[in-house]
Amino acid sequence: MAWPKAGTVSVVNGSAIVTGTGTSFFGSAQAGWGFVGPDGRVYEVLAVSSGTLLTITPVYQGATAAGQIYALFPTMSLAHDVVASVQALTGTFQAVADGPGQGKFSTDVVKLGDEDTGLGWPSSNEVALKAGGDWQLRLKEGVASGAAVQAHWLDAAIGKLLTAGAFGWGHDAANGSANSAAGTELSAITVTGLYRYASTHTDAPSTAGVVMHLNRIPSSAAGGMVQIAFGNNGEMWIRVQDGAGPVSFEAWRRMDPDRGSGPNGEYVRFPDGTQICTHTVAPSTTTADSTWDFPAAFTTATGLVVVGGGRTNSDATFVSARPPTTLNVAFNHWNTSGARVAGAVSLIAIGRFE
Structure with missing residues (x-):
């Protein structure tokens, strides 16, 4: 680039101030440049204050003069300043280069x-x-x-992420911890969930198993509750609490047929309270009534029906039964001639067990 030397300058012996006329110091020169004075000496530019004023060092050595020619020229100080600035900038952002620049962060x-x-x-x-x-x-x-995760396994806040064991999964109904579902009774459960229970629970329906507890109004025992129990023996039970008065459940009711057998036959009990007993037996006598003791007792004789039929085709036979009690029934096996016979008969009794 051409050396700036437009206009003229005025200098004073012993002064560091150079005053220009028609000059454009500002923007064309900067500190660290060289200044060739009217006396032919070279000075260092300390500062450029305006387009017509700059400061040199050492102070002007020549004679005082005005309207003199001059020249300004760049030196390697500019490159040095650039390097220094780059070094300073690099030092400032080295941590950024070593951290975020490589995908590493020391703060959030x-x-x-x-x-x-x-x-x-x-x-x-x-x-x-x-x-x-x-x-x-x-x-x-x-x-x-965290705030978006259940605070504990019974935390029912809507929108929370569920943790392992949430709402009873894998927990005993009698856990006894600070956030336990219950104490010693299944009726103490108030949070909807699926819990294990043991036969040691005072209100367990059968052998150990799993109980599903449902609140009909979320998180409110007062709104009524339903419990369905699945016993390890395959039994299924249900009971409800209607929410009226004290919080108490009705008695457990079987949901699956309850089957049993013995020397007096077989029985099956259905969830609606119906009981059916069956037996195949020969009369104990042919001179008087025989008795069939039911394999399971009925709760009432009202509506209890007992019927039967012969077991052979050699002769037309029929069975008659007297009004039954809740425990047994008297019956006879007849042929078409009106005589009692000893052939085996099949008996069935239908009534209620609750």
């Missing part, structure tokens, strides 16, 4: 304009999501926690 990563929301590392080997200044989801060693 937040959203511009919403600095309380972002990604962070609350502790060693832990990563978390923050929103509104709270850790919403924290992940460490395969375990999730």
Whole structure:
């Protein structure tokens, strides 16, 4: 580039001030450049104050003069200043280059304009999501926690992430912890869920098993509850609490048919209270009534029906039965001639067990 030398300058012996006329010092020269004075000496430019004023060092050595020619020229100080600036800039941003520049962060990563929301590392080997200044989801060693996760296994807040064992899965109904579902009775459960129970529970329906507890109004025992129990022996039971008066359940009712047998035959009991007993037997006598003791007692003789029929085709026979009691019935086996016979008969009794 051409050396700036437009216009003229005025200098004063012993002064560091150079005053220009028609010059454009500002923008065409800078500190560190060389100034060739009217006396032919070379001076260093200390500062450029304006288009017509600059400061030199050492002070002007020649005679005082006005309207003199001059010249300005660049030196290697500019390159030095650039290098120094680059070094300073590099030093300032070295941490950025070594950290975020390589995908490494020492602080939380937040959203511009919403600095309380972002990604962070609350502790060693832990990563978390923050929103509104709270850790919403924290992940460490395969375990999730945070405001968006259940506080405990019975936390029923809507929208929470469920934890292992949530709402009874894998828990005993008599857990006894601070957030336990129950104490010693299944009726103490108030949170909808699926719980294990043992035969030691004072109100267990049968052998150990699993009970499903349902609140008809969420999180409110007063709104009525339903419990369905699945026993390890294959039995199914149900009971309800209607929410009226004290919180108490009705008696357990079987949902699956209850079957049994013995020397007096077989029986089956249905959830609606119906009981059917069957037996194949030969009369104990041919001179008087025989008696069939039911394999399971009925609760009432009202509506109890007993019928039977012969077991052979050699002769037309029929069975007659007297009005039964809840425990047994008297019967006879007849042929068409009106005589009692000893052939085996099939008997069936239908009534109620509750």
